[in-house]
Amino acid sequence: MSHLDMQGDSKASLPPAAAAADPKPPKTTAKGEQDRQSLSKKAVAEKETKFLAALRRIAGLDEHAELSEDKVREIIGTLSEEQRQELTSEGQELKTELFSNPTEHQEELQLFRKELNDRADKADLPVEKDGEHLSKKVLAFMKDSSDAIPVAYILEAVVSAPYLVKLALAEAREATPKAAPADLAAIEAECMRLRLPEWREADASRPPFVRRNLLLVTYAMNQPRMSAVLQPSTSAAVVELTTKVRRLLDMLFKFCLQNRWVKAALAVTECQALVLNGLWDCKEDECRELMRSRMVAQGLKFPKLSISCLANDCRPGQKVVIKVEVHRTHCYTEEEMKAYHANVAEGEDAREGWWIVCESIRAKASSKLAPRPEVEHNTLVGRQAMGCALDAPTMACELEFEAPDTPGEYKVMVHVRSCGCVGVDVRRKVSFQVLRPLDRNTTSSSSGASSGDPVETGADGAAADKMSALREFDDLPPPLEGSEGEEPPPLTIS
Numbered sequence: 001m002s003h004l005d006m007q008g009d010s011k012a013s014l015p016p017a018a019a020a021a022d023p024k025p026p027k028t029t030a031k032g033e034q035d036r037q038s039l040s041k042k043a044v045a046e047k048e049t050k051f052l053a054a055l056r057r058i059a060g061l062d063e064h065a066e067l068s069e070d071k072v073r074e075i076i077g078t079l080s081e082e083q084r085q086e087l088t089s090e091g092q093e094l095k096t097e098l099f100s101n102p103t104e105h106q107e108e109l110q111l112f113r114k115e116l117n118d119r120a121d122k123a124d125l126p127v128e129k130d131g132e133h134l135s136k137k138v139l140a141f142m143k144d145s146s147d148a149i150p151v152a153y154i155l156e157a158v159v160s161a162p163y164l165v166k167l168a169l170a171e172a173r174e175a176t177p178k179a180a181p182a183d184l185a186a187i188e189a190e191c192m193r194l195r196l197p198e199w200r201e202a203d204a205s206r207p208p209f210v211r212r213n214l215l216l217v218t219y220a221m222n223q224p225r226m227s228a229v230l231q232p233s234t235s236a237a238v239v240e241l242t243t244k245v246r247r248l249l250d251m252l253f254k255f256c257l258q259n260r261w262v263k264a265a266l267a268v269t270e271c272q273a274l275v276l277n278g279l280w281d282c283k284e285d286e287c288r289e290l291m292r293s294r295m296v297a298q299g300l301k302f303p304k305l306s307i308s309c310l311a312n313d314c315r316p317g318q319k320v321v322i323k324v325e326v327h328r329t330h331c332y333t334e335e336e337m338k339a340y341h342a343n344v345a346e347g348e349d350a351r352e353g354w355w356i357v358c359e360s361i362r363a364k365a366s367s368k369l370a371p372r373p374e375v376e377h378n379t380l381v382g383r384q385a386m387g388c389a390l391d392a393p394t395m396a397c398e399l400e401f402e403a404p405d406t407p408g409e410y411k412v413m414v415h416v417r418s419c420g421c422v423g424v425d426v427r428r429k430v431s432f433q434v435l436r437p438l439d440r441n442t443t444s445s446s447s448g449a450s451s452g453d454p455v456e457t458g459a460d461g462a463a464a465d466k467m468s469a470l471r472e473f474d475d476l477p478p479p480l481e482g483s484e485g486e487e488p489p490p491l492t493i494s
Contacts, residue, residue, distance in 0.1 A: 126251050130163045134252045138264045146377050149267040151274065152198040158248045159213035159241075167241065168209030177236035179212055186228040187219045194222065216241045221280045224290060245275055253419075262359045262380035269355060272419040279422050288423035295421075299343050300350065300390075301330040303424040309414050311432035316405045320432055322382065324356055326395040326416055337391050351387050354416055358382035358399045361411040361429070381412065407434045 061075070117127040137157035141149050158164075170176040191199035196218065206214070216234075219226060220242045230238070249272045256265035270282050277294070279287040292302040310323045332340065340350075360379045382399030404410065415427045 126161070126163045126248055130161045130248060131251060131255055133161050134158070134248065135255055135259075138252070138256070138261060142261065142264070142377060143375060146263070146375050148263050150197070151267065151271050152196075154249075154252075154267055154271045155217060155245075156198065156210070156214060158245055158252070159217060160207075160210045161248055163248060164213050164241070164244060165209055167244070168212060171212075171237075177233050177240055179216060179234045179237040180231045183228065183230045183234040184212060184215050186230075187215045187226070190222070190226045190228050191215070191218055194225065196222070213241060217245055217275065220278055221274055223278055225280075242275060246272065249275065257380065257383060260380040262357065262378055265357060265380060265383075266359075266415060266417065269417040269419050269425075273422045276420055277422050282422050282425070291422045299340050301332065301336075303352065303418070303421055304329045305416060305424065305426045307414065307416055307426050307428045309428050309430040311412070311430045313433040313435055314403045315435050316403055316407065316437055318403050319400050320403045322358060322399045322412065322414065322430060322432075324384075324397050324399065324414055326354070326356075326386075326426075328352075328388070328393055328395070331393045332390045334391070340390065349389075351389055352418075353420065354386045354388075354395065354418055356382075356384040356386060356397055356399070357415040357417055359413045359415060361413055378413075403432075403434050407436045409433055 120127045134157055137153075138149070141153060167176060171178050188199065198214070199218070216238045219228070219230075220238050249268055253265060253268040253272065256262075256268055273282065274280060277291060279290060281287050288302075295302050306327045306329060308325050308327070312321050314320055344350075358381050360381050362376060362378050381401050384397045384399060386395050386397055388395045399414075409431055410433075411429055411431045413427055413429050415425065417425050
C-alpha cells in the first residue's frame with residue numbers, strides 16, 4: 001500500500017488526532033463483519049490495481065511489467081510534475097478508501113502513515129506527532145473560551161512542538177547554529193522592557209528549549225524596536241528557527257481549515273503574516289507603516305481593499321450561495337505596471353494571494369432557552385484561496401453551503417485575509433433568510449423557487465448582475481443544523 005507515497009507533501013496529508021475520532025460502527029454479526037471486511041479488501045485491491053495500471057500508462061510501461069514497491073518508488077521519482085499530478089488524481093480513490101474505513105485497513109493505514117512520516121522526517125518537515133501537538137493546544141484553548149486565540153498563545157504552542165525540540169538537541173551536538181546564552185538573556189531583557197504579554201515576568205516553568213525558541217522568534221518579530229545586537233551564530237539560529245516556525249504554522253492552518261476552527265484559522269493567518277514580515281501587531285499603526293515602507297522599497301503598493309457580499313434567501317435544505325467581490329483600490333495602472341516590470345528580473349512577476357474565509361455568527365442565547373454548559377464556537381462554513389495580478393481591479397468567488405432546517409434570519413461574516421502582508425485584512429457581514437418550507441403539493445427548484453411561486457432573494461437582482469468572474473467553491477461543507485425554537489438557532493456544523 002506504499003504506492004500512495006507519491007501523494008506529496010506529508011505535512012498536509014495527515015489529519016490531526018483530535019479530528020480522527022470515527023463514529024461507532026453499527027453492530028453486526030460475526031459473519032456480517034467478515035463479509036464486510038472481505039468486500040472492503042476487494043475494493044482496496046481493485047483500486048490498487050487501477051492505480052498500478054495508471055502508473056504503467058503514464059510511465060509508458062508494458063502492461064505485464066512486474067512492479068515491486070521499490071520499483072514503484074523508482075518510477076515515480078522519474079515522473080514530471082504534470083505526470084505526478086495525473087497519477088495523484090488516479091490514486092485518490094485508494095487513499096480515500098483507506099481513510100474512510102480506518103478500522104478495516106489498520107495495517108495498510110499504519111504502513112501508509114509510517115511511510116509519510118519517514119519521508120517528512122528525512123525531508124526535515126513536520127510529522128504527524130507535530131499535528132497532534134498543535135491540535136491539542138488549540139482544543140485546550142477552545143475548551144475554555146470562544147474568544148479569538150491570541151498570537152502569543154499560537155507562538156508558544158508552535159515553539160514547543162516536537163519538530164522544534166530537535167533544534168535544541170542538534171544545538172547540544174553543535175550540529176546547528178548555537179544561540180549564545182548572553183544573547184538570549186539580552187533578548188529577554190528587551191522583552192521585559194517592552195512589556196510583551198508573554199514576558200512580563202520571567203517564567204521559570206518553561207523548559208529551556210521552549211524558552212530558547214520563544215525568545216528567538218520573539219526577537220525576529222520585534223527586531224525593529226529592540227536594541228539587542230546578536231552574535232552571528234545567534235542570528236543564524238533566528239533564521240533557521242523562523243523558517244521552521246513558518247512550516248508549522250502552515251501545517252496548523254491546514255488543520256484548522258479541515259476541522260472548521262474558524263477563530264483559530266484567522267489567528268494563524270495573523271501569526272503567519274507577523275512572523276514572515278518580522279512585525280509584532282497587525283493593528284498597530286507603526287507596524288502598518290513599516291509594512292508599507294518595505295513594500296514601497298520593492299516597488300509595490302500597500303494593499304487597500306473593500307468588499308461587497310450578496311447572499312440569496314432560500315428554503316430549508318437548499319443551497320445558500322454567498323457571492324463575494326473584493327475591490328482592489330490599489331490596482332496598478334498600465335504605466336505603473338510598465339515601471340514595475342522595468343525594475344524586476346525578466347520573467348519575474350508578482351501576484352497577490354488571499355484567503356476568503358466565511359464564518360457563521362452564532363446567535364445570542366435566548367433567555368427562554370436553558371443555558372448550555374459547554375463553550376460554543378462560531379464555525380467555518382466556507383473558504384476559498386484566491387490569487388490575482390497586480391493590475392486586476394477585482395477578485396471574486398462564490399461560497400456555497402446547505403441552508404439550516406429552521407426558518408429565520410442567519411448572519412455570516414466574510415473575511416478577506418492575507419498570510420503575507422500585515423494590516424490589510426477586511427471583513428463584511430452578510431445575512432440571508434431561510435424561508436418557510438413550501439406545501440407538500442408544491443414542487444421547488446434547487447434555487448428556492450417553486451412552480452408558479454416568485455423567487456425570493458435577499459439582494460437586488462441588478463446588484464447580483466454586477467458580480468463577475470465568480471468561481472465555483474470546490475469543497476462544500478456538511479449541512480447546517482438547527483433546533484426548534486422561537487428564534488432561529490445558531491449556525492453550526494455537525
